[in-house]
Amino acid sequence: MLNFIFCGFFLIAFLSACMAFFVHGEADVFEALIKALFDAAQSGFTLSIGLTGMLCLWLGILKIGEEAGLTNLLAKALNPLFKKIMPEVPSNHPALGSIVMNMAANILGLDNAATPMGLKAMNELQGLNKTKDKASNAEVLFMVINASAVTLIPINILMYRQMLGCANPSSVFIPILLATSVSTLVGFLCVALVQKLDIFNKVVLAYLAAFAFFIFGVAFYFSALDANTRLYQTKLIADFVLFSFVVLFIVSGIFKRLNVYEVFISGAKDGFEIAVKIIPYLVSMLCAIAVFRASGALDLFVEMFAKLFAFFCFDTGFVPALPTALMKPLSGSGARAMMIETLQNYGADSFEGFVSSVMQGSTETTFYVLAVYFGAVKISKTGAAVPCALIADFAGLTAAVVFAYMFY
Numbered sequence: 001m002l003n004f005i006f007c008g009f010f011l012i013a014f015l016s017a018c019m020a021f022f023v024h025g026e027a028d029v030f031e032a033l034i035k036a037l038f039d040a041a042q043s044g045f046t047l048s049i050g051l052t053g054m055l056c057l058w059l060g061i062l063k064i065g066e067e068a069g070l071t072n073l074l075a076k077a078l079n080p081l082f083k084k085i086m087p088e089v090p091s092n093h094p095a096l097g098s099i100v101m102n103m104a105a106n107i108l109g110l111d112n113a114a115t116p117m118g119l120k121a122m123n124e125l126q127g128l129n130k131t132k133d134k135a136s137n138a139e140v141l142f143m144v145i146n147a148s149a150v151t152l153i154p155i156n157i158l159m160y161r162q163m164l165g166c167a168n169p170s171s172v173f174i175p176i177l178l179a180t181s182v183s184t185l186v187g188f189l190c191v192a193l194v195q196k197l198d199i200f201n202k203v204v205l206a207y208l209a210a211f212a213f214f215i216f217g218v219a220f221y222f223s224a225l226d227a228n229t230r231l232y233q234t235k236l237i238a239d240f241v242l243f244s245f246v247v248l249f250i251v252s253g254i255f256k257r258l259n260v261y262e263v264f265i266s267g268a269k270d271g272f273e274i275a276v277k278i279i280p281y282l283v284s285m286l287c288a289i290a291v292f293r294a295s296g297a298l299d300l301f302v303e304m305f306a307k308l309f310a311f312f313c314f315d316t317g318f319v320p321a322l323p324t325a326l327m328k329p330l331s332g333s334g335a336r337a338m339m340i341e342t343l344q345n346y347g348a349d350s351f352e353g354f355v356s357s358v359m360q361g362s363t364e365t366t367f368y369v370l371a372v373y374f375g376a377v378k379i380s381k382t383g384a385a386v387p388c389a390l391i392a393d394f395a396g397l398t399a400a401v402v403f404a405y406m407f408y
Contacts, residue, residue: 063264305319324342328360
């Protein structure tokens with residue numbers, strides 16, 4: 001699948017560039033392609049190096065929690081669920097604790113912490129994988145959940161909206177929460193269908209009900225706050241919880257009489273090794289995405305969708321936000337740039353900017369997650385991960401449009 005995606009992006013980019021050159025007379029299109037290609041290669045390497053520090057930090061902290069038994073304790077709370085949805089992972093396996101920590105970081109919108117924790121989980125799941133170049137069922141499910149990750153506190157989106165002068169930057173909070181919940185639920189159900197998981201037993205249903213209750217409880221609480229208080233509290237909660245985790249892990253290590261510093265260094269070394277492994281995978285995917293965008297293919301897709309919606313007499317008010325939606329699975333920074341551009345061009349308080357902001361928070365960057373997570377463990381055969389993740393993306397982005405119309 002990754003081979004198909006990689007080759008497809010380059011071939012589509014070439015065809016699009018040829019059309020731009022021969023039909024529309026854009027003489028500099030191939031120059032733009034080469035520049036995008038070289039810039040993406042450099043960017044991929046820079047991103048990997050930048051990720052090294054975060055990987056060292058968070059895998060060092062996680063190593064302390066693992067040695068102190070904290071991650072195992074967290075995993076026990078979800079053990080009944082994991083037995084049903086990841087039956088091949090033994091109870092109390094270290095991967096389960098890392099998965100829980102990764103999910104918690106994603107929920108809090110802490111991308112810098114979530115990625116290192118997720119990579120650690122993938123490495124531990126790979127240890128159970130009998131076919132090393134093909135993703136296991138557990139790895140597919142974990143990847144799809146990451147690619148559609150529920151974001152409880154989309155702090156970066158709120159801050160960008162505030163910086164651009166939005167009167168009520170946190171107005172997108174509840175639509176994002178609901179849209180990203182739809183994305184995650186659809187992704188999970190798709191994988192469950194493919195893997196024939198028994199999701200209608202009372203254990204899974206109980207956890208799903210608890211998840212839904214939690215999401216709607218959070219939505220209800222924050223909906224009762226005024227805009228400024230909501231923005232302040234979301235940032236405060238994220239920062240407080242993150243640093244509290246760090247202190248909790250260190251204190252637990254002290255109580256267990258560990259040499260906390262040495263344990264941290266041991267985990268940090270693992271982080272450095274993982275960062276080196278993902279460089280070629282990240283560079284390859286970013287280069288493919290860059291030429292796809294620079295060739296004008298993305299603009300053609302936006303134009304095609306705009307005409308399609310107009311033909312069927314749908315309201316096209318959300319169409320200017322489509323570049324964010326189409327870029328989101330491909331590039332997180334690209335989608336963020338599209339969102340900012342929409343906010344600037346149409347106004348920070350415009351409907352177009354509102355839809356674009358909700359789309360930005362509705363799902364994760366699927367192909368980045370694919371490249372980083374599967375690249376870290378050298379998996380080339382991704383199974384149902386890509387189609388299930390893209391279905392989840394589509395569901396989340398569609399939900400983003402629906403909820404934007406409901407809440408704007």
